[in-house]
Amino acid sequence: DVVMTQSPLSLPVTLGQPASISCSSGRSLVSSNGNTYLSWFQQRPGQSPRRLIYQVSNRDSGVPDRFSGSGSGSDFTLKISRVEAEDVGVYYCLQGTHWPDTFGQGTKLEIK
Amino acid sequence: EVQLVESGGGLIEPGGSLRLSCLASGLTFSNAWMSWVRQAPGKGLEGVGRIKSKTNGETVDYAAPVKGRFTISRDDSKNTLYLQMNSLKSDDTAVYYCITGDYGRWGQGTLVTVSS
Numbered sequence: 001d002v003v004m005t006q007s008p009l010s011l012p013v014t015l016g017q018p019a020s021i022s023c024s025s026g027r028s029l030v031s032s033n034g035n036t037y038l039s040w041f042q043q044r045p046g047q048s049p050r051r052l053i054y055q056v057s058n059r060d061s062g063v064p065d066r067f068s069g070s071g072s073g074s075d076f077t078l079k080i081s082r083v084e085a086e087d088v089g090v091y092y093c094l095q096g097t098h099w100p101d102t103f104g105q106g107t108k109l110e111i112k
Numbered sequence: 113e114v115q116l117v118e119s120g121g122g123l124i125e126p127g128g129s130l131r132l133s134c135l136a137s138g139l140t141f142s143n144a145w146m147s148w149v150r151q152a153p154g155k156g157l158e159g160v161g162r163i164k165s166k167t168n169g170e171t172v173d174y175a176a177p178v179k180g181r182f183t184i185s186r187d188d189s190k191n192t193l194y195l196q197m198n199s200l201k202s203d204d205t206a207v208y209y210c211i212t213g214d215y216g217r218w219g220q221g222t223l224v225t226v227s228s
Contacts, residue, residue: 001176039215041157048209048218049157060216092157094215100175101147103157 002026002095006104012112019080021107023093028073030097037096040069040078043106044089053078085111114138114217116210121222128200132222134193134210142166142188145213148195150206151221158206160184160195162213177203200226 005024013019021040029036040053051060053069056076066081080087088111093104120132136144145168148160161174163184172184183196193210207221 101159106156
């Protein structure tokens with residue numbers, strides 16, 4: 001199975017400041033069709049996860065543009081340009097290129 | 113709007129069986145690949161398995177921890193996804209989420225507790 005490694009696992013951030021989460025896989029996530037199936041999810045306390053980003057850098061409908069995804073191959077990043085209070089929660093990356101699909105361990109974002 | 117509503121969770125003894133259901137609306141269910149993902153209390157997300165659409169052969173793939181014990185199926189006439197869980201263990205205790213195959217839509221989850 002492809003192991004997805006996130007860092008940091010805990011991310012204290014001051015309101016209005018940027019935040020960045022890294023996700024690394026053990027192998028390339030480029031599919032045979034040329035697409036890279038790397039997604040990012042947000043799970044607020046007590047809620048179901050919500051997809052923010054798909055195929056590395058595509059924002060889902062309704063996701064604020066302060067969220068952005070980047071990367072290629074086996075290294076990826078989720079950035080929040082200015083953290084707001086509603087961003088508190090756990091963030092997960094997911095690879096869907098190689099079955100079984102696998103999630104990262106999660107990064108807990110909190111406000112300092 | 114896509115809605116996924118899980119049901120069937122509860123308390124079950126080790127070795128027992130349980131069937132979860134997921135009623136989908138707001139999408140062409142018969143064309144959708146569907147998946148189950150679980151989350152143990154206080155832990156991260158873990159894939160359980162997926163089922164492809166009929167046009168893709170309704171192929172089912174499972175994660176290793178549940179292979180041979182869990183069965184995923186679908187009834188397109190009822191817009192419903194199922195997860196049959198047999199030989200349940202304490203490690204299967206989790207919230208089980210029904211999701212669309214692209215992970216774009218998630219249900220609210222249903223809690224399964226395996227305990228004597």
